[in-house]
Amino acid sequence: MDIDSERPRGRRGFAAMDPERRREIARKGGASVPSEKRSFAKDRDLAANAGRKGGSSSRGGRPGERAL
Secondary structure (H helix, E strand, O other): OEEEEEEEEOOHHHHHOOHHHHHHHHHHHOOOOOOOHHHHHHHHHHHHHHHHHHHHHHOOEEEEEEEO
């Protein structure tokens, strides 16, 4: 057994930041894309179809439904 595997790991990255700092960074992520480039925000049908398509191709679909 080596010594590194016995030592507990410290919190790093986002886990080490205070919650307010994490929220501040997360807010910037949504604001980085101009509104004219956010097609899902403007077209609900486009967003719904994309969600349906993604859900049908995922492995975690509803019981009894099979992805084709």
